[in-house]
Amino acid sequence: MSSPDVRVVGRVVKPHGIRGELVVDVHTDSPEERFTPGAVLATRARDGASGTVTIAAVRPHTGRLLVTFQDVAGRDAAEALRGLLLLVDAAELTPSDDPEEFYDHELEGLEVVDVRxxxxxxxAEVLHTAASELLAVRRDDGSEVLVPFVTEIVPTVDVAAGRVVVDPPEGLLDA
Structure with missing residues (x-):
């Protein structure tokens, strides 16, 4: 990857079965573009080591993807990839035409304020769960709170101004 400006499009969660298939959390709104057989993705391991993987097969599975990479055969080889980040060059990402859709990297780093x-x-991070997306908000004291990324709770996202406005229900921000 020539650019140091990379974006996470997925994370290997764990092996699935005994043939080397992997459960991948998707961190992109365009999985059909990123996760296709033959696609090459840059990687960063938990220890910081980088490399690439080539997708051999992919299929949906309970809100995630089951992915097989070329040259990864068997559960032991798949287990070694646990936590692997799957990356693309930011220059490859096309801006969304929908004002209500955002890439994770557009949200990460934005200041979070309440309606007052x-x-x-x-x-700090956008978490993709089977139920919905969550904003992991790092408070100034170092603690973290999870905010459901739904219009009722996050009525305003202003990327240009660097700000997210939240209207949390009572108790959501209590730590």
Whole structure:
């Protein structure tokens, strides 16, 4: 990958079965573009080592993907990839035409304030779960709170202004 500006499009969660298939959490709104047989993705392991993988097969599975990489055969080889981040060059990402859709990297780092304008923290990460997306908000004291990324709770996202406005129900931000 020539650019140091890379974006996470997936994370290997765990092996699935005994033939080397892997459960992958998707971190992109375009999995059909990123996760196709023959696609090559850059990788970063938990220890910081980088490399590439080539997708051999992919199929949906309970809100995630089951992916097989070329040259990964068997559960032991798959287990060694646990936690592997799957990356693309940011230059490859096309901007969304929908003002209500955002790439994770557009949200990460934005200041989070409540509807009164009081600072809550900064978006540290966007978590993709089977139920919905969550904003992991890092508070100034170092603690973290998870905020469901739904319009009722996050009515305003202003990427240009660097700000996310939240209207949390009572107790959501209590730590």
């Amino acid at each position: 304008g009081d600072r809550i923290g900064v978006v």
